[in-house]
Amino acid sequence: MRQPFSFTFYVASWYRKSPYWERTVEAGCTSWDVYNHMLIPTLYDDDEVEYRHLLEHVTLWDVAVERQVEITGPDAARFTQLLTCRDLSRCEVMQCKYAPIIAPHGGIVNDPILLRLAEDRFWLSLADSDALLYCLGVQAFAGLDVEIREPDVSPLQVQGPKSKYVIRDLFGEEVASLRYYRCWEGDLDGIPVVVSRTGWSGEVGFEIYLCDSSRGLELWDRVMEAGRPYRIRPIAPSDQRRIEAGIFNYGNDMTIEDTPFHVTGMERLVEFSADFIGRPALERVAERGVDRKLVGVEIGGEPFRLWLEDFWPVRRDGETVGKLTSASYSFRLRRNIGYAWVPIGLAEPGNELELLSPDGPVPAVTASLPFLDPTKEIPRS
C-alpha cells in the first residue's frame, strides 16, 4: 500500500515538548505526532527494524504525552470511582487498572491506565483526549472534596523481553519483579519516579513516570546507560505490535461516540458492581445489545507501509456498512491486520468484507482478537 501522505511540519510553541525532546532528536528521531497537545516520536528508523528490536531486545519510548490527571483529597476514592466503569473497591494501593472513563451517555471519554498511589491519591495516565477537563466538569457539582490537577509527570516506556534486566539494574530486584499492573514509587539517586509494570506493546514492559521534568535528560541517560548491555535503543510506539496484541488507540479506533460494549474485549471492563457516571446508560446498552462492533480484520492486498492514512469504507454486498480504523502489516503473521467497525451481524470472525482503499477495493475478513497471543504472563488487569 502507499505510504501515508506527508508534508513539512513546523514545530510551534503551542505544542509542548517532552523533557526528553533533545535526546530523541539526538537519537535520530525523524518524525513526530501530536498527542495531548505534545509531540511524540513516531519514527526513528525503518519500522520493521524498530519492531524486531522490540521483540528481541529492549526499547525506550518517549511517551511524555501520556499526561496524568492526579486526584487527591479526602473524597478521592469516591470521586475516582464515579469516573470509571471498573470496580475500584478491588483496587489496592500500588495497583493499576485499565480503566475506561465513561460519559453520562455511556461513551468512552478516555481509556487510561489508573494508578492508585495511596488510599486517597490516584493517577489517570491518559490516552489522547483532554480528560482533565472532564474530571474538572464532574467536580463542579459532584459535591466531593477533591483536588484535581495535571502533575509534572512525564512517562517513559521500557518495553521488550530484556526490559526486566534494565529495570533490575536501575531499581533493584523488587521493582523488576513487580507483578503485572502493579507499581512502585521511589527515586533513582534522587530523581523522583513511579515505576509500573504496564505498557502499550504486548511485550514484557515497564513504564517509568518521571516526577520532575527538569531531570528528563538525566533520567533518559541513566536508562540508556543501564540498557547498553542489553542493546537498548529508542524506538517509537509500534503500531504493528499493538495491533497484533489487540490493543486499541483511543480517538482512532473508538471515540466518545462508542461505549465499552461496542468494542471487542472491552465488554468485560464494565463492572456493574460499581456505581459510576453513565451506569444507567450502559445498563440500557447491556440489555438491548449493540448494533455495531469494533472487530479485528485480516486485510488482503499489498503490505501496508507505516500506518493507515485515513479511514476506509467497509462494504458488504456493495453497500457501505462500516469503516476501517487501523491497519498495519504484521511482520510475523506476514499479513495485513487491523480493526474495523461492522454491523453486529458481521461481528463474528470469518465474515468477508470489501474495503474501499484510495486505490480500489481490497478484500478483508473479520478475525478474532488478539491476532497474536500476548506473552503468557500478561493478563490485562
Added chain:
Amino acid sequence: MRQPFSFTFYVASWYRKSPYWERTVEAGCTSWDVYNHMLIPTLYDDDEVEYRHLLEHVTLWDVAVERQVEITGPDAARFTQLLTCRDLSRCEVMQCKYAPIIAPHGGIVNDPILLRLAEDRFWLSLADSDALLYCLGVQAFAGLDVEIREPDVSPLQVQGPKSKYVIRDLFGEEVASLRYYRCWEGDLDGIPVVVSRTGWSGEVGFEIYLCDSSRGLELWDRVMEAGRPYRIRPIAPSDQRRIEAGIFNYGNDMTIEDTPFHVTGMERLVEFSADFIGRPALERVAERGVDRKLVGVEIGGEPFRLWLEDFWPVRRDGETVGKLTSASYSFRLRRNIGYAWVPIGLAEPGNELELLSPDGPVPAVTASLPFLDPTKEIPRS
C-alpha cells in the same frame, strides 16, 4: 530569527481531515497543524504574501478544526450560563459572545465564540481543547435537562476588507450587513449553513459554518467562485495579524492554569452579574489581584520567521521571571511583537525585559494591546 524546527509529518487516521481537505491540497497548502485532533492549514505560500492579501483583498480559511459543542434542551440556557463568565441574560437569539469557559478553580477551559441559535440552542465554537468533555462532566451532576453533542459542523472563515462583497453575492445584503457578533441561519441553494460576523483576524470578516460535511467541496467551490471578482485566495490563519490585533491563542498564550484576570483585556469578560462555575474562585482572584499577567511585548533582534518554536524565558536583572508565548514579525509595524507572562509589577507598558532565545539574549519591552487598532467597526462582543 531562525525558522522553527521542521520535520516530515505523516498523516494518520487518528487525525480527522477537514471536509475541505482536498481543496486545500489542490490550492497548494504546504503545511498543516494539528488542532482539536484535526489538520488545519498553516502555510500555503510566503507568510507575508498571505498577510498582505488578508489586509487588501479577501481570503478563505479552512477552520473546520473549530469544532462545535451544541447544547440543546429545556435547560439549555441555564446550563450554558453555568459554563461561562459572560452574562448570557443579555445574549439575544442570533447573537454571539466571546465566552471563556471557566473551571471550578477559575481557570480557562477554552475561549470559544458562543452562538445563540435559538432560545434553547447554543453552540460553542471551540479553540484547541476538548471542551466537549468538560460540558459532559458538568452535565453528570448539574441536574439539568440538556443534550450535549458535537454536531456535524465545519466552519470556513472569509476574512479581509472585501469579505462583505463575497458574503453579499452568496447570501444577499441582509447577511452581508450583519452587525458584529450577530449570526444568521439558512442555506446556500440547499447547503445548510450558519453565517456569523466574527473572525480571528482583526479584519472585517465572516464565518460560514457548514452543517453537512458531505457538502464541503461544493461549499468551498461556491465561495471561491463568488470571491473570484474580489481576488479571493485560500490562506492560513495569520499569526502576524492576530497578534497585531491583540488576539490570543488558547493552549499557547493562556491555559487552564490561568484565569481571565491574568490575561490583559480578558478581565472585562468576567461578569459577576451572572452565576457560573468558578465564580467564587474568580471573586477571590478579583479581590486579591493577580501576581502575574499576560502582556504585550515588543521584541528586538532579527525579524521572526513564521512563528515561535518554543517558549523563551523572560529575564529581568538576570533572573527568570516569566516566558514569551507568542512572537511574530509585524510587516506593518516593522518590528517583532508578541505576548509574555511577566510578574504583575512589570505588567505596565514600558518595562524592559531580556528574552533568552536559543541564540542568546534578545531585548524586549512591555507594550499596550492591541499593537494595532482594530478596524474601527470591530468592537469585540
